[in-house]
Amino acid sequence: MLKPRIAIFGAALLLGACDSQPQALTAPPPPAPSMAQSSAYLVFFDWDKSNLSPQAMATIGQAAAAYKTSGIARLANVGNADTSGAPDYNMALSLRRADAVRQALIQNGVPAASIDTTGRGETNLLVPTADNVREPQNRRVELAGLQVQARTDIFRDPRAYCQALMDKWRQYRNSQVDMVEAAAIAKCEAGNYEAGIPVLEDALITAKMPLPAPGYRWPGRTYSAG
Structure with a gap:
């Protein structure tokens, strides 16, 4: 009876060693272009x-x-x-x-x-x-x-994407009273894209205006206007 118990114990140690091995990490697929x-x-x-x-x-x-x-x-x-x-x-x-x-x-x-x-x-x-x-x-x-x-490659250059947002807002805005958007434009022009881009995107969406990349928001996540 001793040998079978030793065999079972050895198998358990082997399985435990296999479980302790680091698992291979699979990188998520890149977003579709x-x-x-x-x-x-x-x-x-x-x-x-x-x-x-x-x-x-x-x-x-x-x-x-x-x-x-x-x-x-x-x-x-x-x-x-x-x-x-x-x-x-x-x-x-x-x-x-x-x-x-x-x-x-x-x-x-x-x-x-x-x-x-x-x-x-x-x-x-x-x-x-x-x-x-x-x-x-x-x-x-x-x-x-x-x-x-x-196209999602527009997000590779935040400066160019911010410029596209500014162009759209200036072209389609209905009112001259846009202090929040004006502040966001100033932030974009100063290179603070993280602060400026979301505000301009929100302004376009609220006004039911198309974003520069339909179906996507910066930095490339999917978005539905519906």
């Missing part, structure tokens, strides 16, 4: 303007790149306006906006014959409003038929 979303690229405009901001040009560049890799034959380019001003004027303004985007797409390598350009005036509101309301999200061009890529 992008996430495809079935949606339209949205190019926004200042009130009563059809010129393209740096942020608008960046969005158009992304849409052009998506067109080149998507294999689609045609791209819908639809201009829109908010309800401030006369309907006839807004129809013409929406066409000017769509044409500005069309020219920028051509400059980015999209064939002119592949762009279907139309204007909807104030009849295609993204945010329903009463008449004569200046709503930033209704002043837009929609580029449809593409998969939107939510």
Whole structure:
């Protein structure tokens, strides 16, 4: 009876030694560089303007790149306006906006014959409003038929991401009273990104404005606006 007991005791020691070995650590997979979303690229405009901001040009560049890799034959380019001003004027303004985007797409390598350009005036509101309301999200061009890529590599450079947030806030804000946002912008410009970026992101989300990387917040965590 002694030998079996010794054998059992030895096996227990062996198992204990195995359990005491350090476990191999598996690093978590890196975040995906992008996430495809079935949606339209949205190019926004200042009130009563059809010129393209740096942020608008960046969005158009992304849409052009998506067109080149998507294999689609045609791209819908639809201009829109908010309800401030006369309907006839807004129809013409929406066409000017769509044409500005069309020219920028051509400059980015999209064939002119592949762009279907139309204007909807104030009849295609993204945010329903009463008449004569200046709503930033209704002043837009929609580029449809593409998969939107939510790029997370923008977070690699906090300074560039903070600049994108500042550009969006300055472009879409409805009020001149933005002391909290102004303080956040000052922090970003001073290099204090940890303090400035979350405040600007919160301001855009509260105002129902799209973040520079749809679906993500700094430093790259997923986010749902719903």
